[in-house]
Amino acid sequence: MGDSMTNTKKVAIVGVFSALAFVVMYLELPIFPAVNFLKYDPSDIMALLIAFIYSPMLGVLVLVIKDILFYLFKSGDIIGIAMNFVAGALFIVPAAMIYSKKGRVREILGYLAGIAVATGGMALLNIVVVPFYWKVSLETVFALLPWIIGFNAIKFSIDSVVNYIIHRRVKKILEPNEE
Numbered sequence: 001m002g003d004s005m006t007n008t009k010k011v012a013i014v015g016v017f018s019a020l021a022f023v024v025m026y027l028e029l030p031i032f033p034a035v036n037f038l039k040y041d042p043s044d045i046m047a048l049l050i051a052f053i054y055s056p057m058l059g060v061l062v063l064v065i066k067d068i069l070f071y072l073f074k075s076g077d078i079i080g081i082a083m084n085f086v087a088g089a090l091f092i093v094p095a096a097m098i099y100s101k102k103g104r105v106r107e108i109l110g111y112l113a114g115i116a117v118a119t120g121g122m123a124l125l126n127i128v129v130v131p132f133y134w135k136v137s138l139e140t141v142f143a144l145l146p147w148i149i150g151f152n153a154i155k156f157s158i159d160s161v162v163n164y165i166i167h168r169r170v171k172k173i174l175e176p177n178e179e
C-alpha cells in the first residue's frame, strides 16, 4: 500500500475510534458513592489502542475529539471534561511511550507508569480543583482523597487489563499486512 493510502486509512481509523470513544463515554458509571462526580467509562481504551498501534500523539487526538464531542452533545461541564482529558492523557502518554512493540515486560511497566502518573497527578489536581468546583474546604478534599486515588487506580487498572488482552488482536485486524 502506498503512503497516501496508508494515511487515508489511518485518518479513517482514528475517526472511527474517536466516535466509538465518544459513544462509550455515555456509560458514566460512578464507582464510589462518596465521590459520585468521578465516573468510569471505557473510552480511554480506544485512545490507548490508537496510541499503541500508531503513536501517543494520535492517542491524545482521540481524547481531544471524544471530549469535545461529549462536551457539546452531553455534558456542557468544561471542568469535568478537562479533568477527564488530563486524566486520560496522563495515563496513555507514559504507557504508550514506555510500551515497546515486542516486550511484555516493557508493556506492563508502561501500564504501571501510566497508572502511577495519572493517579498521582489527578490526586494533586483534584486537591486544587474540587474546593472551587464544589465550594468545599481543603479538609473535605483531603477526606475524599483515598476515594479519588482509589477511583483513578481502579479506572486505569481496568483499562490496562482490557488493553493488554485486546490490543494485539485489534492491531492484526487494523494492520493485517504488518509483521
Ligand code: RBF
Binding pocket: 028, 037, 038, 039, 040, 075, 079, 080, 081, 083, 084, 087, 088, 122, 123, 126, 129, 130, 133, 148, 152, 155
Ligand atoms: N476523571 C478521572 O478520570 N479522574 C479524576 O481524577 C477526575 N476528577 C474529576 C474532578 C471533578 C471535580 C470533575 C467534575 C470531574 C472529574 N473527572 C475525573 C471526570 C469525570 O470522571 C467524568 O469523566 C466527567 O465528569 C465526564 O462524565
